[in-house]
Amino acid sequence: xxxxxxxxxxxxxxxxxxxxxxxxxxxxxxxxxxxxxxxxxxxxxxxxxxxxxxxxxxxxxxxxxxxxxxxxxxxxxxxxxxxxxxxxxxxxxxxxxxxxxxxxxxxxxxxxxxxxxxxxxxxxxxxxxxxxxxxxxxxxxxxxxxxxxxxxxxxxxxxxxxxxxxxxxxxxxxxxxxxxxxxxxxxxxxxxxxxxxxxxxxxxxxxxxxxxxxxxxxxxxxxxxxxxxxxxxxxxxxxxxxxxxxxxxxxxxxxxxxxxxxxxxxxx
Amino acid sequence: xxxxxxxxxxxxxxxxxxxxxxxxxxxxxxxxxxxxxxxxxxxxxxxxxxxxxxxxxxxxxxxxxxxxxxxxxxxxxxxxxxxxxxxxxxxxxxxxxxxxxxxxxxxxxxxxxxxxxxxxxxxxxxxxxxxxxxxxxxxxxxxxxxxxxxxxxxxxxxxxxxxxxxxxxxxxxxxxxxxxxxxxxxxxxxxxxxxxxxxxxxxxxxxxxxxxxxxxxx
Numbered sequence: 001x002x003x004x005x006x007x008x009x010x011x012x013x014x015x016x017x018x019x020x021x022x023x024x025x026x027x028x029x030x031x032x033x034x035x036x037x038x039x040x041x042x043x044x045x046x047x048x049x050x051x052x053x054x055x056x057x058x059x060x061x062x063x064x065x066x067x068x069x070x071x072x073x074x075x076x077x078x079x080x081x082x083x084x085x086x087x088x089x090x091x092x093x094x095x096x097x098x099x100x101x102x103x104x105x106x107x108x109x110x111x112x113x114x115x116x117x118x119x120x121x122x123x124x125x126x127x128x129x130x131x132x133x134x135x136x137x138x139x140x141x142x143x144x145x146x147x148x149x150x151x152x153x154x155x156x157x158x159x160x161x162x163x164x165x166x167x168x169x170x171x172x173x174x175x176x177x178x179x180x181x182x183x184x185x186x187x188x189x190x191x192x193x194x195x196x197x198x199x200x201x202x203x204x205x206x207x208x209x210x211x212x213x214x215x216x217x218x219x220x221x222x223x224x225x226x227x228x229x230x231x232x233x234x235x236x237x238x239x240x241x242x243x244x245x246x247x248x249x250x251x252x253x254x255x256x257x258x259x260x261x262x263x264x265x266x267x268x
Numbered sequence: 269x270x271x272x273x274x275x276x277x278x279x280x281x282x283x284x285x286x287x288x289x290x291x292x293x294x295x296x297x298x299x300x301x302x303x304x305x306x307x308x309x310x311x312x313x314x315x316x317x318x319x320x321x322x323x324x325x326x327x328x329x330x331x332x333x334x335x336x337x338x339x340x341x342x343x344x345x346x347x348x349x350x351x352x353x354x355x356x357x358x359x360x361x362x363x364x365x366x367x368x369x370x371x372x373x374x375x376x377x378x379x380x381x382x383x384x385x386x387x388x389x390x391x392x393x394x395x396x397x398x399x400x401x402x403x404x405x406x407x408x409x410x411x412x413x414x415x416x417x418x419x420x421x422x423x424x425x426x427x428x429x430x431x432x433x434x435x436x437x438x439x440x441x442x443x444x445x446x447x448x449x450x451x452x453x454x455x456x457x458x459x460x461x462x463x464x465x466x467x468x469x470x471x472x473x474x475x476x477x478x479x480x481x482x483x484x485x486x
Contacts, residue, residue: 121389157306164307167340169333171326172384172461178341179418179454188404188416189381227389236323237387242314247307 043264050136059109162251203259374475
């Protein structure tokens with residue numbers, strides 16, 4: 001906790017030094033950072049809320065999520081996030097943390113998928129259970145190594161699909177993921193862009209999610225991050241939990257494998 | 269097609285380094301096509317059903333996009349030349365033939381990264397004017413410190429290269445269709461996509477070459 005707060009302070013100082021001169025919303029940014037520094041990483045509140053949601057009997061079947069199998073066996077959460085996405089024999093699909101979580105909410109608790117995913121990300125005044133639960137599940141992998149070797153043929157296939165999408169250019173700006181994230185040491189405006197095709201770059205990026213985004217005042221999951229990058233690419237909007245978003249995660253987690261998770265993260 | 273066979277081949281492919289596939293002339297190439305076909309299908313079916321068709325059209329690829337994707341932006345020399353020639357042929361000029369406009373307008377366009385964001389979560393308001401977003405990737409005027417580094421610095425572009433007709437035409441052509449000079453560059457093709465009008469491009473050209481422009485003055 002103490003080390004984490006120090007890291008937060010250091011990042012905040014850095015970000016302020018960099019962006020204070022340049023961005024219109026500087027005052028907003030400063031106010032938000034002040035708030036954040038007073039409380040530590042706000043993600044910790046989501047973690048607590050997620051834990052309560054995980055353990056509480058809810059839904060038409062009045063069940064908790066404690067029997068949910070995130071890949072390591074029912075209820076076994078330690079290290080599970082770091083090994084996702086993976087192939088699940090029961091659904092015969094490669095699933096990421098969010099698709100698996102929704103699967104559990106549907107199969108164990110009896111919720112309808114459309115109901116539990118309606119609020120898959122939060123908006124001002126509208127919190128998202130999914131964000132809290134993913135933060136809790138993620139935190140159970142803090143300090144563990146990302147391990148997605150993609151050895152199962154279905155996982156290997158999804159890694160290839162993700163790689164294909166990573167280099168696929170289209171849209172009115174000719175963008176692909178690679179034009180922003182395919183080289184070392186580049187930045188767009190002032191935002192650093194890691195090279196997601198290398199272990200180092202993908203490692204830095206993937207190990208710190210889910211993340212509290214100070215500029216958004218919200219917790220973001222990896223689905224949210226990737227769907228927003230597709231918005232930045234000026235593409236149409238992907239479906240939440242769709243295969244291409246999962247495929248990209250398999251590709252990125254595979255590249256990042258070996259990196260120690262530091263989650264929940266806190267970012268610009 | 270046999271599912272197990274595909275799975276087995278894919279597992280094998282996954283264990284090869286990425287470049288090996290492109291260099292293998294026959295067998296591996298066709299397997300690679302299978303992956304691309306599947307991947308393309310998965311990609312296209314991953315979008316929300318209520319995206320209007322004119323949004324979905326943004327997923328279509330012209331020859332340049334398709335080839336650049338296939339070769340990961342690094343096509344062999346011959347293909348590179350072919351792409352550049354074809355892209356050069358797309359360039360259109362303003363009716364009055366004047367390629368240099370007003371640098372002040374150009375500065376505004378270069379600074380704005382707005383426009384063109386679609387989707388349901390955080391789209392730009394309809395009719396938001398589109399900017400050139402040059403600062404996302406380039407350093408230009410010295411006073412703007414929030415510049416990206418995906419492209420080279422353009423600070424002192426005119427001071428260093430002058431403002432000859434050739435340089436003005438080069439700057440215009442480059443912004444209109446960046447691929448005319450560098451196949452598969454990371455820089456968008458602003459004129460080709462009608463992202464910027466020819467007239468707007470002339471303003472940005474002025475921002476780059478006019479001696480009074482802050483790109484050259486400071």
